[in-house]
Amino acid sequence: MERIRNFSIIAHIDHGKTSLSDCILRRTGAIPPRETRALLLDSMDLERERGITIKSSAVTMDHVGPDGEKYLLNLIDTPGHVDFSYEVSRALAGCEGAVLVIDASQGVQAQTLANMYKAMELDLEIIPVVNKIDLPNLDIDRVLRQIKEELGLDPAGAILCSAKTGAGIDQVLDAIVTRVPPPRGRVENPLKALIFDSHYDPYRGAIVYVRVVEGSVRAGDRLRVMSTGRTALVEEVGHFRLKNRPMARISAGEVGYIISGIKAVGETPIGDTITSDEQPADGPLPGFVEAKPVVFSSVYPVNTDDFEELSDALAKLALNDASLHYQKESSSALGTGYRVGFLGLLHAEITQERLEREYNLSLFVTAPSVQYRITMKGGEVRLIDNPAHYPDPGEIAGAEELYIKASMIMPDEYLGAVMKLCMDRRGTNLRHSYVSPGRVDLMVEIPLAEVIFDFYDCLKSLTRGYGSFDYEILEFRPGQLVKLDIKVNGEAVDTLSMLLHRDRAEGRARAICLKLKEEIPRHQFRIAIQGAIGGKIIARETVSAVRKDVTAKCYGGDITRKRKLLEKQKEGKKRMRSFGQVNIPQKAFFAVLRRHEE
Amino acid sequence: MNAPASGGAPTSHLYIHVPFCVRKCRYCAFYSVEAADEGLMDRFVTCVATELGSRRGPALETVYLGGGTPSLLGAARIARLLDAVRERSPVSSTCEVTLEVNPETIDRAGLQACRSAGVNRVSIGIQSFVDSNLEWLGRIHDAHRGRQAVEDSLSLGLRTSIDLIYGLPGQSVRAWEEELVNASGCGTDHISAYELTWEPGTPLYRERVQEGRATVGGRIVRRSMGERFFFATHETLERLGFEGYEVSSFARRTQDRSRHNLATWAHRPYRGVGPAAHSYVVDGSGHRRTWNRPELAAWLEALERGARPPADSELLSPEQLLMERVMLGLRCREGIDLEACRAECGETAVERLLERASAMCAAGAVELRGRSPGDRASVRVVPTLKGMALADRLALELCD
Ligand SMILES: Nc1nc2c(ncn2[C@@H]2O[C@H](COP(=O)(O)OP(=O)(O)O)[C@@H](O)[C@H]2O)c(=O)[nH]1
Ligand code: SF4
Numbered sequence: 001m002e003r004i005r006n007f008s009i010i011a012h013i014d015h016g017k018t019s020l021s022d023c024i025l026r027r028t029g030a031i032p033p034r035e036t037r038a039l040l041l042d043s044m045d046l047e048r049e050r051g052i053t054i055k056s057s058a059v060t061m062d063h064v065g066p067d068g069e070k071y072l073l074n075l076i077d078t079p080g081h082v083d084f085s086y087e088v089s090r091a092l093a094g095c096e097g098a099v100l101v102i103d104a105s106q107g108v109q110a111q112t113l114a115n116m117y118k119a120m121e122l123d124l125e126i127i128p129v130v131n132k133i134d135l136p137n138l139d140i141d142r143v144l145r146q147i148k149e150e151l152g153l154d155p156a157g158a159i160l161c162s163a164k165t166g167a168g169i170d171q172v173l174d175a176i177v178t179r180v181p182p183p184r185g186r187v188e189n190p191l192k193a194l195i196f197d198s199h200y201d202p203y204r205g206a207i208v209y210v211r212v213v214e215g216s217v218r219a220g221d222r223l224r225v226m227s228t229g230r231t232a233l234v235e236e237v238g239h240f241r242l243k244n245r246p247m248a249r250i251s252a253g254e255v256g257y258i259i260s261g262i263k264a265v266g267e268t269p270i271g272d273t274i275t276s277d278e279q280p281a282d283g284p285l286p287g288f289v290e291a292k293p294v295v296f297s298s299v300y301p302v303n304t305d306d307f308e309e310l311s312d313a314l315a316k317l318a319l320n321d322a323s324l325h326y327q328k329e330s331s332s333a334l335g336t337g338y339r340v341g342f343l344g345l346l347h348a349e350i351t352q353e354r355l356e357r358e359y360n361l362s363l364f365v366t367a368p369s370v371q372y373r374i375t376m377k378g379g380e381v382r383l384i385d386n387p388a389h390y391p392d393p394g395e396i397a398g399a400e401e402l403y404i405k406a407s408m409i410m411p412d413e414y415l416g417a418v419m420k421l422c423m424d425r426r427g428t429n430l431r432h433s434y435v436s437p438g439r440v441d442l443m444v445e446i447p448l449a450e451v452i453f454d455f456y457d458c459l460k461s462l463t464r465g466y467g468s469f470d471y472e473i474l475e476f477r478p479g480q481l482v483k484l485d486i487k488v489n490g491e492a493v494d495t496l497s498m499l500l501h502r503d504r505a506e507g508r509a510r511a512i513c514l515k516l517k518e519e520i521p522r523h524q525f526r527i528a529i530q531g532a533i534g535g536k537i538i539a540r541e542t543v544s545a546v547r548k549d550v551t552a553k554c555y556g557g558d559i560t561r562k563r564k565l566l567e568k569q570k571e572g573k574k575r576m577r578s579f580g581q582v583n584i585p586q587k588a589f590f591a592v593l594r595r596h597e598e
Numbered sequence: 599m600n601a602p603a604s605g606g607a608p609t610s611h612l613y614i615h616v617p618f619c620v621r622k623c624r625y626c627a628f629y630s631v632e633a634a635d636e637g638l639m640d641r642f643v644t645c646v647a648t649e650l651g652s653r654r655g656p657a658l659e660t661v662y663l664g665g666g667t668p669s670l671l672g673a674a675r676i677a678r679l680l681d682a683v684r685e686r687s688p689v690s691s692t693c694e695v696t697l698e699v700n701p702e703t704i705d706r707a708g709l710q711a712c713r714s715a716g717v718n719r720v721s722i723g724i725q726s727f728v729d730s731n732l733e734w735l736g737r738i739h740d741a742h743r744g745r746q747a748v749e750d751s752l753s754l755g756l757r758t759s760i761d762l763i764y765g766l767p768g769q770s771v772r773a774w775e776e777e778l779v780n781a782s783g784c785g786t787d788h789i790s791a792y793e794l795t796w797e798p799g800t801p802l803y804r805e806r807v808q809e810g811r812a813t814v815g816g817r818i819v820r821r822s823m824g825e826r827f828f829f830a831t832h833e834t835l836e837r838l839g840f841e842g843y844e845v846s847s848f849a850r851r852t853q854d855r856s857r858h859n860l861a862t863w864a865h866r867p868y869r870g871v872g873p874a875a876h877s878y879v880v881d882g883s884g885h886r887r888t889w890n891r892p893e894l895a896a897w898l899e900a901l902e903r904g905a906r907p908p909a910d911s912e913l914l915s916p917e918q919l920l921m922e923r924v925m926l927g928l929r930c931r932e933g934i935d936l937e938a939c940r941a942e943c944g945e946t947a948v949e950r951l952l953e954r955a956s957a958m959c960a961a962g963a964v965e966l967r968g969r970s971p972g973d974r975a976s977v978r979v980v981p982t983l984k985g986m987a988l989a990d991r992l993a994l995e996l997c998d
Contacts, residue, residue, distance in 0.1 A: 524961070524963075524988060524991070546825075546988070546991075547825045547829070547984070547987055547988070548824060548825045548828045548829075548987035548988065549987070549988055549989075549990045549991055550845050550929065550986065550987055550988065550989040550990050551795070551845075551990065552792040552793040552795055552845065552846050553792055553795070553846065554845070554863075554925075554926065554929060555859065555862065556613060556862045556868060556870060556876045556877075556878065557870075557874065557875070557876045557889070559862070559876070559878075559887065559922060559926070560876070560887050560889070560912065562925065563918060563921055563922050563925060566921060566925060566990065566993060566994055566997075567918075567921065569990075569994055570994055570997070570998070573994065573998070
């Protein structure tokens with residue numbers, strides 16, 4: 001155990017976490033020189049395209065330390081987006097140290113700080129590494145000063161390196177050996193293994209990534225998942241090498257995998273503790289929180305015949321994504337689909353893309369909604385994310401919405417504009433502090449509902465791309481909730497109903513009515529489009545009736561062309577959803593409900 | 599796709615496309631070439647004769663010389679054309695022989711010669727009785743010349759129709775109604791009144807749509823008032839004693855209707871010769887539409903070397919046949935002939951259509967008319983004026 005080092009690499013996006021991991025893996029021979037990172041870390045297409053890591057993974061390396069001894073280094077990779085902040089913290093909980101990568105040309109950024117705080121909370125040894133020193137015109141001293149002033153770390157301990165040229169990599173490896181403490185824990189104790197990730201393998205079921213904290217586990221043991229009490233026979237344990245390498249057992253201090261009779265990753269939630277069924281531990285490891293979806297969307301197949309395929313695809317995705325929650329629902333406009341809960345917007349987007357790309361589905365995804373907590377007059381409390389389930393307002397005693405604490409770091413010249421944005425979005429408790437001369441960290445408590453649409457886009461444009469955004473979920477707070485219905489010729493279009501804050505209702509209703517007016521073709525009769533709260537109309541538009549559409553000429557030479565035109569229109573009609581007597585083209589729903597549209 | 603052997607299919611309606619014009623009008627998308635010389639026109643006439651083939655056909659009910667500007671050929675060539683037709687098919691005195699005429703290209707003597715050659719109906723491209731409109735449209739004649747042509751034609755005892763265009767930028771509904779009164783006043787027995795359309799490939803389209811200009815030919819283009827013009831046209835002409843028997847066609851009496859056009863709208867087979875001419879052929883291989891490519895040179899070249907002119911065709915499925923019958927039927931006062939639909943497309947398709955049509959009756963868009971009450975077999979779906987105006991969407995609904 002004295003020769004094991006468990007560490008993570010953390011960084012602001014693009015500062016070189018992936019490149020540095022690659023470099024280290026190659027230097028230690030964990031991957032052959034010519035293989036790319038695609039093989040191991042960051043292995044999903046989507047992740048590479050988006051330049052983010054979605055799921056953590058791990059790899060074990062051999063390394064001879066400066067003392068000439070052989071060490072086992074376990075690199076645990078962390079996801080790099082605010083939506084996955086819990087996963088990051090669980091991955092870090094499996095480590096004793098963290099390499100904090102800072103881009104030499106960029107210096108300390110928002111995520112540098114946020115990640116460092118997470119690592120500090122878990123008492124990790126932090127090794128600051130200034131990367132990309134091969135770049136020209138660098139002000140390394142400035143970066144070192146930031147390390148001292150903004151991070152509060154000793155700049156003397158910072159290592160300069162380049163993941164591109166390989167300079168300084170040996171020093172990084174040596175520092176991991178000499179500065180990261182060895183794991184503690186006793187092999188004789190009852191088993192306590194921290195789940196920091198898991199993935200689904202079609203042949204083996206759930207492959208659970210663990211850091212063994214106490215005790216040991218071997219094939220043939222009976223394991224127990226502590227939060228649920230689920231037990232299963234251990235089929236295989238091992239280390240992460242280029243491929244999984246089975247071992248006789250894995251013990252306290254080690255990082256490895258467990259394959260058991262458990263199939264779905266949902267049954268091995270991240271942060272949970274695995275123990276031995278025969279000789280259980282007295283309690284779980286600290287820090288486990290059940291992953292709760294905070295953002296909800298409805299997902300419908302564009303072609304209603306594809307519902308079965310969508311069901312299949314979601315089931316398959318859920319095997320590999322413990323945080324994916326879904327429930328069947330139906331809409332008169334869109335047919336049968338699912339209400340799906342996500343950890344955040346990115347999670348929602350990635351899931352949609354995976355469904356479309358990996359399962360070849362053409363989907364219609366409604367605008368995301370948050371969850372509201374509604375207390376009924378009888379005292380009953382309901383969590384509602386779907387307007388269809390909104391109770392009769394007369395029965396409601398009070399409603400609450402989820403707040404987040406957002407932290408935004410930016411050059412101070414943008415502070416005024418961003419503060420205004422936050423106030424416009426009902427932010428409260430604004431505070432800011434200087435993280436370094438000229439750069440402020442603005443903290444605000446703000447309803448989640450206000451940030452799920454386009455907040456991040458607005459922030460980026462207001463700060464010309466220099467603003468960063470990080471958040472954590474706070475709690476439910478009272479809010480003035482209403483249900484907005486959109487009616488077409490008096491009939492409510494269920495898919496377009498939404499729950500939102502009273503102050504937002506009118507603006508949103510107007511925008512939707514206007515959009516629909518543009519998108520709904522004229523009919524033989526007038527069409528009234530209305531936004532309503534209960535019986536009260538708060539926005540209205542009219543599509544006038546068409547009285548003539550026939551073309552003037554249709555001689556012998558025009559017939560074929562004319563018929564083809566009608567055939568094309570007939571095709572187009574198939575993509576309409578009919579509401580009462582009104583045909584609404586599907587693209588109208590898209591236009592109204594699309595994300596980033598307000 | 600090349601046209602199969604369509605030459606001999608027996609039809610009693612013949613269309614000859616004459617692809618020559620003095621100068622292209624600014625709105626026109628018909629196929630025609632400018633500045634044809636005598637030699638080219640002679641070659642054209644010879645080639646029409648060749649394309650007609652040597653097989654003898656059934657007696658013709660209608661012959662239509664359209665274009666382009668058939669009157670540009672001159673009476674002698676028109677006579678040669680009609681002789682060539684008669685050599686192959688009987689043309690009785692009851693056969694409707696229409697010649698399209700541009701007022702600028704023919705005088706009374708010319709019309710008289712055409713009449714002697716067998717023409718008995720003239721369709722005159724008047725387009726407007728207002729000089730500034732004619733100029734804007736790029737027409738070569740003026741209002742005076744137009745009136746003269748109508749007078750000449752009528753005085754020779756020819757059945758006379760005039761074409762008019764409405765919905766020009768800057769034109770008011772009221773000014774248009776005045777033109778209709780003028781039209782009626784000049785004595786014509788048939789009027790084709792069209793809304794101006796911005797056809798791809800025309801100078802108007804280029805300026806308005808492609809270049810997005812707000813002003814075209816010195817006139818500001820506003821939102822189309824086609825709806826108002828359409829109903830004003832039908833109402834005014836009805837008041838003046840014309841029946842709107844088709845979306846854009848108006849006749850004083852039933853016998854003044856264009857029998858040739860009615861035949862195409864009633865989905866009867868017809869034969870088209872000349873470049874860009876379309877045919878509708880019904881024979882053992884099914885129902886086919888074929889069309890010569892709009893290329894005069896290639897057409898001439900092929901026929902002169904004894905080959906078939908380049909053409910394309912398509913075979914119509916029962917659904918397409920139904921769609922055509924419905925879309926054409928809803929444009930006409932005669933409505934949709936369900937008996938014919940039943941024969942071509944089957945009982946179930948017609949039943950479905952009838953069911954939808956019944957629903958439309960309530961909205962006042964169509965009426966169901968049988969030869970006698972309760973006679974379901976002879977029922978026709980007949981559009982009201984309101985329905986005719988919405989023929990395109992009604993056709994879609996009926997064929998859904
Ligand atoms: N010049 C230079 N570029 C680097 C270095 N390390 C990473 N990069 C580049 O910086 C970008 C971001 O690196 P990546 O490892 O994907 O960052 P991550 O988002 O933190 O994983 C990529 O274009 C890398 O090629 C380095 O040491 N020198
Ligand atoms: S409108 Fe008639 S005359 Fe004018 S170019 Fe077209 S075919 Fe020729």
